[in-house]
Amino acid sequence: MSTDFQHGREALGARLRELRVEAGLDGKTLADRLGWQRSKVSRLQNGRQTATAEDLAAWAAAVGAPAQASELQARLRGLESQQRHWRRQLAAGHTPVQDRYVVEYRRTVTMRGYEASVIPGLFQTPAYARQLLLQNAELMRSPRDTDAAVQARMRRQEVLYEPGKLFRVLIWEAALHAAVGGREVMAGQLDRLVGLIGMSTVELGIVPLGAPLSLTPKHGFWIFDEKRVIVETINTELQYDSSDDLALYGRVWDQLDAGAAYGPQAHRLIARARGAIAGT
Template sequence: MPSSPSSSVAAVRKAIAGRLVEIRKDAGLSGAELSALCDWHPAKTSRIQSGRSAASEDDIRVWCTVCGASDRIPDLIAASRAADSMYQEWRRRNSSGLRLAQEKVIGDYEHTRLFRIYVSNVLPGFFQTAEYATALMQSITDFQGTPNDVAAAVPARLARAQLMYTGAHRFVVLIEEWVLRTRIGSPEDMAAQLRHLITLMSLPSVAIGIIPAGCPRAVWPLEAFYLFDDQRVVVETLTAKVTVLQPREITDYMRAFAGLSEMAVYGAKARALVAAAIASIE
């Protein structure tokens, strides 16, 4: 089963730390000598070398310069920026509002053929109605304290739904039953959202499985995650979007998705669960 979704980021940070250690050793410097040349406390050098603290871009420049390895700076900074992109805090990502963040993902989604999605909190953006998306994104904006551009962000989010109707994209989506009964927006908006979900079940590009709340669990409930082909996984936590790229971890998420798939019901049984959720609202 999946390990911590930030472990891929930690692995990249550790690799950068290892390369900095090699550069110091190649220069014939001890940790104390490097610290003196960099004009910072030896504890900082120790934290960077152990991977407990990530070296900033300025740290990398100073480190490599005093070690006579300025030619290594561009590669190390590029690796550091790649690690930053793997772990994106929502507040930082949404610092200028939600619209820009929604528009950025469309390009990545267009290149994906097979989406495998597991949700345990809210319905995925592909499936959301305008009213459901508005209520959800307003809650996110209020919680994060970011600029309120929900009215502009909602159309940008809904635009990704076109991928279900165009191109060779396939969507396999697993939804925990309690998501159907977790009201986002007004009762009328939630009922309309669930009716829309039933409509989507008829699309040839979409396969939807509902995991019944009372079923025996072979795989425990997880945080929502998105598998993009077999290339990467995006895990959504409360505070950050984490991109997993390590093949071993991707394999773990594929195993978890397979296990969750076996617990789900499909077709008429899935529609019956959605219909029951609608009835409970109405």
């Protein structure tokens, strides 16, 4: 369990205790009202157990403050957003993080992803990945284990060849034109994308720059088996697994997908970016 998650759970427990005290109830009386074991009341208000939305609604009603249920449930949703700060994750370099992703991707059967500014790691060439890892190590001032990290990122791509998996990935066209590592690196990376079109385990869509969209391109995100969402910011990796968050990110992906180009159309957009690089 992450430190951030535990701190959030303890803060929620403190709020539950506060509501109980304000109602003039001791733990035993509250447990009796709820029909719970007294130990459950203790675990919840001491941050040793994660409450459910139903637990919080029942607690609010039992202390005579049903209007507080929505506030408590909002705290729970915030708790379900687990944060992993990059500075801590990268303390030993990029390789441990890449190795963790290898395990996570192997456990995943179906994935929906979207990237707005970069080619996804799942599709990167070694040269492209190397440039990004070097840039990130410089930015985060983390140990430079670039060779090992590139190898680990390439191992992640082995899942693309496993029968029964499906990776539905959207890339905003702007990412095809972002010059990472120079002309040769980008040319090789775009050629790699072309080679993915038509694979049985990959559905690659390109969201054109001029496509009419019902929402702006947003930030990148990945939905794992429709059970959790991972969002990467500059300093933090966020994880969401509540039904509301999954539904929200699913809707965003669907709306972006509605404007995406696939197959020959996607190939033409990649070729256009390839031609622009060759002309520079």
